[in-house]
Amino acid sequence: MSRFLFFLLLAVIAWIWFKKSSRSDTPQRPPARTPPDVPVERIVQCAHCGLRLPEGEALVSGKDHFCCAEHRNAQNVGR
Ligand SMILES: [Zn+2]
Secondary structure (H helix, E strand, O other), X not given: OHHHHHHHHHHHHHHHHHHHHHHHHXXXXXXXXXXXXXXXXXXXXXXXXXXXXXXXXXXXEOOEEEOOHHHHHHHHHHO
């Protein structure tokens, strides 16, 4: 009977040890990733034809934006 208790105790200790080690082995859940800040390009409107396009692709003349050189020239000539 004492042998049974010994093995029972051994099993309990092993179970506790296993539980403890498995808990420490589980990697901590990384914080929920937020989407990276994607720089949103401003949309500007062509002062001549009204076409909307990203600011990076627009031609700037003064404070006006244009979709192409023709429209920029046309606007400047018109003034
Ligand atoms: Zn235009």
